[in-house]
Amino acid sequence: MIKIKAKDVDVFYGKKQALFNISLGIEENQVTALIGPSGCGKSTFLRCLNRMNDVIDICNVKGEILINDFNINDKSCDVVRLREKIGMVFQKPNPFPKTLYENVSYGPTIHGMAQSKQEMDEIVETSLKKAALWEEVKDRLHEPGTGLSGGQQQRLCIARAISVRPEVILMDEPCSALDPIATAQIEELIDELKKEHTIIIVTHSMAQAARVSQNTGFFHLGQLIEHGSTDKIFKNPDNKKTQDYITGRFG
Amino acid sequence: MNLILFTFIVLLGFTSYYFGRKKAYTIQSTKKRLTALPQFYGYYLAIWCAIPAFIIFSLWAIFEPTIVKLLILSDYSNQGYLDDELNLLYEKSKALSRGQFTGEITPFIEASAEKYLSLRSIAQSSKVVIVLSAIIASVAYAYKRISSNSRTREPVEKFLNAVLFTASLAAILTTVGIVFSLIFQTIDFFKVIPLFDFVFGTHWYPAKAFVRDSSEALDPTMYSDTFGAVPIFAGTFFIAFIAMCVAIPIGLMSGIYLAEYASTKVRQYAKPLIEILAGIPTVVYGFFAALTVGPFLKELGTSMGLEVSAESALAAGGVMGIMIIPFISSLSDDVITSVPQSLRDGSYAMGATKSETIKRVIFPAALPGIVGSILLGVSRAIGETMIVVMASGLAANLTLNPLESTSTITAQIVVILIGDQAFGDPKTQAAFALGMSLFLVTLCLNIVALRVVKKYREKYE
Numbered sequence: 001m002i003k004i005k006a007k008d009v010d011v012f013y014g015k016k017q018a019l020f021n022i023s024l025g026i027e028e029n030q031v032t033a034l035i036g037p038s039g040c041g042k043s044t045f046l047r048c049l050n051r052m053n054d055v056i057d058i059c060n061v062k063g064e065i066l067i068n069d070f071n072i073n074d075k076s077c078d079v080v081r082l083r084e085k086i087g088m089v090f091q092k093p094n095p096f097p098k099t100l101y102e103n104v105s106y107g108p109t110i111h112g113m114a115q116s117k118q119e120m121d122e123i124v125e126t127s128l129k130k131a132a133l134w135e136e137v138k139d140r141l142h143e144p145g146t147g148l149s150g151g152q153q154q155r156l157c158i159a160r161a162i163s164v165r166p167e168v169i170l171m172d173e174p175c176s177a178l179d180p181i182a183t184a185q186i187e188e189l190i191d192e193l194k195k196e197h198t199i200i201i202v203t204h205s206m207a208q209a210a211r212v213s214q215n216t217g218f219f220h221l222g223q224l225i226e227h228g229s230t231d232k233i234f235k236n237p238d239n240k241k242t243q244d245y246i247t248g249r250f251g
Numbered sequence: 252m253n254l255i256l257f258t259f260i261v262l263l264g265f266t267s268y269y270f271g272r273k274k275a276y277t278i279q280s281t282k283k284r285l286t287a288l289p290q291f292y293g294y295y296l297a298i299w300c301a302i303p304a305f306i307i308f309s310l311w312a313i314f315e316p317t318i319v320k321l322l323i324l325s326d327y328s329n330q331g332y333l334d335d336e337l338n339l340l341y342e343k344s345k346a347l348s349r350g351q352f353t354g355e356i357t358p359f360i361e362a363s364a365e366k367y368l369s370l371r372s373i374a375q376s377s378k379v380v381i382v383l384s385a386i387i388a389s390v391a392y393a394y395k396r397i398s399s400n401s402r403t404r405e406p407v408e409k410f411l412n413a414v415l416f417t418a419s420l421a422a423i424l425t426t427v428g429i430v431f432s433l434i435f436q437t438i439d440f441f442k443v444i445p446l447f448d449f450v451f452g453t454h455w456y457p458a459k460a461f462v463r464d465s466s467e468a469l470d471p472t473m474y475s476d477t478f479g480a481v482p483i484f485a486g487t488f489f490i491a492f493i494a495m496c497v498a499i500p501i502g503l504m505s506g507i508y509l510a511e512y513a514s515t516k517v518r519q520y521a522k523p524l525i526e527i528l529a530g531i532p533t534v535v536y537g538f539f540a541a542l543t544v545g546p547f548l549k550e551l552g553t554s555m556g557l558e559v560s561a562e563s564a565l566a567a568g569g570v571m572g573i574m575i576i577p578f579i580s581s582l583s584d585d586v587i588t589s590v591p592q593s594l595r596d597g598s599y600a601m602g603a604t605k606s607e608t609i610k611r612v613i614f615p616a617a618l619p620g621i622v623g624s625i626l627l628g629v630s631r632a633i634g635e636t637m638i639v640v641m642a643s644g645l646a647a648n649l650t651l652n653p654l655e656s657t658s659t660i661t662a663q664i665v666v667i668l669i670g671d672q673a674f675g676d677p678k679t680q681a682a683f684a685l686g687m688s689l690f691l692v693t694l695c696l697n698i699v700a701l702r703v704v705k706k707y708r709e710k711y712e
Contacts, residue, residue, distance in 0.1 A: 055599055057514070083602035090600075094593035097616045106611065107601040160601065 003028035009063035033209035036219035050086040087161030093153035095145035107164040131159035151182025171201040271296030287404035295403040299393040436683035452479020455647035482649035486657035491632035497572025502579025510587035529577040540570035540642035565653040567643035586620030626700040636661035
């Protein structure tokens with residue numbers, strides 16, 4: 001089932017056009033990987049999906065992005081609700097300078113999701129468990145989140161993102177700052193999370209895209225060159241550029 | 252004379268730099284690899300020029316006067332003069348040699364003055380000869396020594412290290428010196444006025460001490476109830492409190508606006524404009540407070556049936572607060588701007604609004620810096636003098652009514668030290684005691700500030 005549908009999306013940074021005419025469907029409860037060389041617009045596209053580009057003054061998004069058949073670029077869209085439904089994990093782990101507990105309870109607090117302390121405790125515990133971090137940190141929930149290792153911090157950020165039970169999780173190169181072991185843990189986690197969430201991951205590692213995703217989109221110079229099942233893109237792509245990129249001939 | 256010599260030595264320094272570099276280039280042209288860049292060879296020679304010059308100059312400055320004095324006074328030895336008389340004779344002949352002597356001129360003194368002059372000129376010329384020959388010798392020695400594999404980079408770096416170290420030492424030693432000069436005068440003060448009376452006394456009335464004729468004997472009992480510092484400490488903290496009540500909210504909010512809400516263009520103009528406030532001399536703030544705000548408050552108060560004195564703590568504190576706004580605003584703006592964008596992104600991506608993000612993420616992250624800026628503002632408020640002198644009066648009332656006039660430590664120091672002062676008099680020493688207490692208060696404040704900042708750092712980084 002298609003969860004997100006982008007129709008003719010153009011993005012401009014000032015006068016410079018960064019994305020051209022992107023149309024793409026994202027399958028529900030699957031992992032979609034966006035690959036392509038640096039500066040090809042894959043992260044920009046990802047940030048369109050939760051309107052994070054609003055934060056950048058000069059950025060201008062055109063076209064329709066339908067999530068559950070509702071156009072999020074429409075004026076009636078409430079960005080706060082949208083971002084509650086669509087979580088995001090960033091390239092560099094960015095835990096808040098607060099305790100572990102406060103990091104995870106941040107979303108539920110601002111969205112008023114817990115009525116009591118017990119409820120909040122439960123949300124924090126389940127989120128940390130889902131992020132495969134609970135066992136490591138359950139005894140130091142009230143220590144600063146910034147004291148964790150890089151991989152733990154990134155899992156904390158994932159726990160923070162899933163604490164509000166989003167339908168979609170956007171991941172912008174979540175493993176690029178991590179070592180191979182931490183990367184493997186996060187990839188395992190992604191596999192687990194896709195049962196309940198739709199996941200879109202931007203990655204530079206083609207091996208990672210092949211490992212974790214069911215669908216892959218290949219971006220080049222602001223255009224979506226090819227999009228399809230990961231198997232097909234990696235084994236038998238239609239487009240020669242895709243073929244060249246996958247086999248490492250450029251990029 | 253010294254100036255010409257100094258200029259000449261500087262020129263010599265440049266010349267040695269030039270020759271050192273030239274020699275390095277010559278070595279380089281023979282296809283030998285140098286151990287350092289040619290400039291280092293130049294600097295190396297220049298240092299060999301500077302160090303002997305500096306050493307000889309300092310030795311001369313230390314020993315020349317003593318030696319001259321010894322030589323002159325040797326004429327008077329075995330004549331049964333006392334040390335004090337000898338010193339006086341020496342000073343007289345020195346004054347005469349400068350043509351500044353007004354007393355009776357005896358042949359003895361005249362002879363000494365002539366001897367003084369000739370000794371000085373001998374000293375001067377021998378200094379020139381010794382300095383120049385030492386420099387030339389040392390530079391020539393170093394010039395001969397440098398070769399393709401001599402070490403020049405390390406000594407130059409060491410020299411720079413030493414120069415920088417001396418600079419920081421100068422700052423530290425000055426602080427220590429000031430503290431010591433405060434300490435001794437303060438101790439003298441407390442020999443006359445009991446510490447207990449100073450710290451707990453509630454009457455500050457130094458005018459009483461002004462009445463004393465300095466020829467009278469010092470009678471400590473007449474100072475009872477004169478130097479009780481409680482009213483002026485209370486006044487200091489009270490006015491600082493009023494100032495911070497104005498400065499913290501306005502400064503912080505404008506800082507947050509500039510950092511988070513203002514567009515680049517607004518920020519570009521607004522920030523320098525706010526910083527202009529910090530450039531206004533405090534005297535100007537002072538008469539603004541005394542001539543505009545004070546009378547305005549008085550009229551406003553009268554129309555509401557309140558009794559407001561023309562010089563009120565409110566006027567001084569309020570204007571002082573306005574003066575401190577730019578410190579807090581500008582510093583907290585810098586601190587908030589330096590909070591990483593990734594934290595903002597993380598918060599927005601959770602669906603937080605701008606104000607929630609500021610309140611829950613950015614403010615806590617920036618807190619150490621904000622606390623620092625506030626404490627800087629507090630030290631400014633406590634140390635501010637001019638506004639208080641002009642707008643809040645000089646009478647040290649013990650009051651918590653912001654509509655009455657009150658006085659502060661700094662303003663009282665001004666009162667005490669304006670006009671004639673006699674050293675060794677309790678009323679002058681009172682200024683040192685006040686300065687010392689002010690220093691201790693700000694020192695404690697700084698220590699607390701550092702602790703607070705460090706604690707938050709540990710927690711968040």
